[in-house]
Amino acid sequence: MDPYSYVAGRLPTDQRKAIRAFWSHFEANADALDQYFSSKMTEITTDPSEVMAALGSVSPELMWEFGPSDRGHALTVTAEWHDDNRPLARAVHDMAPDLPRWRFHEVRSGESDSRVTADYFAARFGKPLALTHIDTALGRDGRIDLTARGQGNAKTLADQALQAASIVLGEEVDRDWLGFIDGAPTAKAGIFGRLRQQPAEPFDAAGFAERFRATIADAKSQMPQQPYSAVPPDNREAILFKANKIHSDHRRCDLMTFTTSSETYGHAVLSGGRFSSRCHSLHDEWFLYLRIPRTSDTPFDDVSERGAIEDRLHDALSADGLGGMVAAGHGQEAVYIDLAVTDVALAVERVAQTLGGEIYADAATLHFLDQGLQRLIIPAAPDLLTLN
Known part of the structure; x- marks a missing residue:
C-alpha cells in the first residue's frame, strides 16, 4: 500500500x-x-x-x-x-x-506528441505558443529541471513549458519528476535596444518527450540498485550534511546534521522542495521519517543512542523486506530517522510495535515526505495509532 x-x-x-x-x-x-x-x-x-x-x-x-x-x-x-x-x-x-x-x-494521461501543435496549444490555453524548445537536466535533488526557449519573456516561456510538459508527459510523470523551470528568451537586443526576433521554430513535442524520458533513465541509473532493506546501514558509505543553511520554514528546520548514503536524497530532503519517492527508488519504496523529541528524560546527547534505534528499526523492517533505514539527523529539538518502506500500512504498524514500551514512544511521530501528505502526523506509539 x-x-x-x-x-x-x-x-x-x-x-x-x-x-x-x-x-x-x-x-x-x-x-x-x-x-x-x-x-x-x-x-x-x-x-x-x-x-x-x-x-x-x-x-x-x-x-x-x-x-x-x-x-x-x-x-x-x-x-x-x-x-x-x-x-x-x-x-x-x-x-x-x-x-x-x-x-x-485519478491522473490525466499524456497526449499523443503529434497533437501538441501551436494550434492545439492556443486552443487549449487561449494564448499563442511562444515556446520553441525545452532542454532537460537532472537536478541534484533527483528531479528534472527544464529550460524553456522561445521568443516570449522568461515567465511566459516557463509557464508554457509547465503547460506543455503536463500535456505531453501526463499528470503522473509531471508530479513525480518535474523540477525547476526557467525561461531563456531567444530574441536578442538590437542596436537600439529593441528585441530582434529570430525566425520562429515549431515546438518539437516528440523530441522533448524523448529527452525527458532519457533524463529519467539517467536518474534511475544513479539510484540505489538494491532496496534499502537489502543493505545493512553499516555496509553503506555515509555522507554527512551540515544543515546550517536550512530554511526557517523547513519542516525540520532544527536540523544540525543529517547523514545518508544517497547524496541526491540528502539534497532533496534539505532543500525542502517538492518531494517524490519515485525520484529516489527503483523498488516501489516510499519515504517517511520518525521524529523523536529531545527532552530532559531522553536528551539524545549521544548520537549512538539514536543509532541504536536506527538499528532496531532497520532490523524489524528488513526482516521480511518491508523496508529499511535511509538516513538520520540530529536537531536541536528532536532526532530524526528516515525510512523507505514498500507497504505503508504494515510498516507503520511494525514501527509502532518496535517502539512499544519505550519512554519516548508516546511523543514520537511519523511523517510522510511525498507531496500533499506533509500535513499528516501519525502517532508512532501503538496505543495511539487510531486514525480510522
Missing part, C-alpha cells in the same frame, strides 16, 4: 459518505452519459457538467475530464495542482463503481 491509499482509507466518515453519494449519482446517469458521448442524435439532452456538479459536495477543488477508453469512455477525477487533495482524489478513484462502459482514473 502506498501512502496516498493509506491516507485515503482513513478519510473522515463525512467525506467518504459524500464520495459514495457522488458515485451513486454518477451511476444513475452513466447510461445517459454513454448515449451522450456515443450518439450524434440531437434529442439527447444530458449535460455532463450537470452530472459532474455533484462532485462539488466532495470538494469544489477536484477537477474532472471525460475522454475515450478501451471500454468506451473514461472519467478522470484529479487533484490537478492542489497536492493536498491527492489522497481525496485517490479515495474517489478507489471507491468508483465497476461500470461496463467506463474506466476511471
Whole structure:
C-alpha cells in the first residue's frame, strides 16, 4: 500500500459518505452519459457538467475530464495542482463503481506528441505558443529541471513549458519528476535596444518527450540498485550534511546534521522542495521519517543512542523486506530517522510495535515526505495509532 491509499482509507466518515453519494449519482446517469458521448442524435439532452456538479459536495477543488477508453469512455477525477487533495482524489478513484462502459482514473494521461501543435496549444490555453524548445537536466535533488526557449519573456516561456510538459508527459510523470523551470528568451537586443526576433521554430513535442524520458533513465541509473532493506546501514558509505543553511520554514528546520548514503536524497530532503519517492527508488519504496523529541528524560546527547534505534528499526523492517533505514539527523529539538518502506500500512504498524514500551514512544511521530501528505502526523506509539 502506498501512502496516498493509506491516507485515503482513513478519510473522515463525512467525506467518504459524500464520495459514495457522488458515485451513486454518477451511476444513475452513466447510461445517459454513454448515449451522450456515443450518439450524434440531437434529442439527447444530458449535460455532463450537470452530472459532474455533484462532485462539488466532495470538494469544489477536484477537477474532472471525460475522454475515450478501451471500454468506451473514461472519467478522470484529479487533484490537478492542489497536492493536498491527492489522497481525496485517490479515495474517489478507489471507491468508483465497476461500470461496463467506463474506466476511471485519478491522473490525466499524456497526449499523443503529434497533437501538441501551436494550434492545439492556443486552443487549449487561449494564448499563442511562444515556446520553441525545452532542454532537460537532472537536478541534484533527483528531479528534472527544464529550460524553456522561445521568443516570449522568461515567465511566459516557463509557464508554457509547465503547460506543455503536463500535456505531453501526463499528470503522473509531471508530479513525480518535474523540477525547476526557467525561461531563456531567444530574441536578442538590437542596436537600439529593441528585441530582434529570430525566425520562429515549431515546438518539437516528440523530441522533448524523448529527452525527458532519457533524463529519467539517467536518474534511475544513479539510484540505489538494491532496496534499502537489502543493505545493512553499516555496509553503506555515509555522507554527512551540515544543515546550517536550512530554511526557517523547513519542516525540520532544527536540523544540525543529517547523514545518508544517497547524496541526491540528502539534497532533496534539505532543500525542502517538492518531494517524490519515485525520484529516489527503483523498488516501489516510499519515504517517511520518525521524529523523536529531545527532552530532559531522553536528551539524545549521544548520537549512538539514536543509532541504536536506527538499528532496531532497520532490523524489524528488513526482516521480511518491508523496508529499511535511509538516513538520520540530529536537531536541536528532536532526532530524526528516515525510512523507505514498500507497504505503508504494515510498516507503520511494525514501527509502532518496535517502539512499544519505550519512554519516548508516546511523543514520537511519523511523517510522510511525498507531496500533499506533509500535513499528516501519525502517532508512532501503538496505543495511539487510531486514525480510522
